[in-house]
Amino acid sequence: MNNSPVSAGAVNNAIEWRHFLHAIPEIAFNEKETAAFVSNKLRSFGFKIDTGYAGTGIVGSISKGTSSRTIGLRADMDALPILETAELPYRSKNTGMMHACGHDGHMAILLGAASLVSRVEFDGTIRFIFQPAEENEGGAKKMIEDGLFEDLPVDAVFGLHNWPQLPIGAFVANPGPIMAAFSIFNIEIRGKGAHGAMPHQGVDPVVAGCAVVSALQSVVSRNVSPLDTVVLSTTQIHAGDAYNIIPDRIVIRGTGRWFSEEPGMLLQSRLHKIASDVASAYGCEATVRYEPRYPVTVNDAYYARCAQDVADKLGMSVTQSAPSMGSEDFAFMLQAVPGAYAWLGSEKSFNNAPLHSPQFDFNDDLIPHGIAYWLGLIENQLGGTDGEKAT
Structure with a gap:
């Protein structure tokens, strides 16, 4: 991957956070320990914190410059009611619950970007949205019903998901329908x-x-x-x-x-x-x-192209892929605000368990790619970073 603004130290921190979050999985609308961890990290990075959306939802906001333009970056927080069978040093401590879909990795990637964003140049506001209850229960819809985009408006919103069917470095953000x-x-x-x-x-x-x-x-x-x-x-x-x-x-x-x-x-x-x-x-x-x-997850054509441009600039392999019959409640956010949802390839060379498997474990090799994507998207949408590697 070329032109990465992500240092080894930032990646190692995000991996440590990911392992901690993996060990404390919580089910829809009960992500209390997870939310406390995320809130504490965002506060330590100097973010303004808003809580209470869909119960455990968190929004960390940071502004620079004079522009009123605002973007939202979203990660899902909830785990699944699955008994973990993978023998990991950071395996689930909560019996019958596990991060079998990689939401622990999504949070770690977004926190990794949050930890670096104060050190880069942009003009506008970024809202880091940590959403509960993506799995079946519609936490995104609940956050919107609780006034998310009325209280904390954004001009565009973006989400991502690890995709074990694609190799590391592969990137998909098709215009139009992407999830059923x-x-x-x-x-x-x-x-x-x-x-x-x-x-x-x-x-x-x-x-x-x-x-x-x-x-x-x-x-x-x-x-x-x-x-x-x-x-x-x-x-x-x-x-x-x-x-x-x-x-x-x-x-x-x-x-x-x-x-x-x-x-x-x-x-x-x-x-x-x-x-x-x-x-x-x-x-x-x-x-x-x-x-x-x-509903169907539908990417706005313009913002899908923006996402593809960012991935291409980072040296990722931008590919077109058939939409997935899987579903995403990020669809509700894209109904409310234009934006784009992307898949980042996360295939492992061994034990490449599929999403929702009791053997699944997020591929930490994806973390630098994910952080770089978020930082690149900020540059694309809000006017640019300083081009120097953050430490």
Whole structure:
């Protein structure tokens, strides 16, 4: 990587912070120890701190010069409810929770940039946004509802995510859609329990549920245009407690993903219709709860090009990649303010566990690239650094 303003000392500090944060993972809206650590660091760097957005959200602001232009840089803070199995010296101390998506690394990278930004020249204001509850619970939306961009306005907002599928130095910030919208669904099918040896005395919701799951496979294959990218996945089936008892009910859960509004609406209508009608055909009743969670993450074309220019100047390999069917609540921020969301390649040469794996560990080799990207983006958006290596 060329023209890096990041010293070895700054990188080592960020790695130390990352390992500390990895060991104290906290779940959505409960990132109290994490938030305290981030707040203390930002205060030590001389930032003005605003707290309380989405409960544990933190915004550190710093200004220089006379320009009113303001940008936001965002990192997610929450962990996942996963039991860590990787044997690490800094493994999770909180049983059943771990940073399996690299949010510890995202925070360390943003803190690393924050630790250096007071030493570089820019003209305007930077808001370092540390957001809770990215995983499923919509912390970005909650921060906005709590007045984030009304109280602390920005002209543009930027986010990044480590991407183990791409090599270190690879960079993606496609204009337009980059992450899919997503929904969750819960189908409860009620029948009449009976002895497993006497099924004729009951109404079997398990058979009905299996038929519903099978029928749902036709939604995408037979209702959605082959030119649209849509996923409908059943991920959970819960029923019964014994080998010889037909239960009263079965619960089926899953998720939908899409990029265009029309097929997204179609998923909801077809889910209700199929579940109700198929369950009825088997003598059962179905209740469907369908909940859209995150919209499509859409990069503004201008700011995506700005992000690509920064990465190219740093010597990263700027590539075009198909959008991911994964989802991001940074989508809510991009609905409120133009900006761009980027993937930074983080592939490891060994044990390259995927995101959300109990074996996942953020690749610390990405940290200098990430810090340099944030500093380069500040230069791009707010008029430049002094070009000297920060120490």
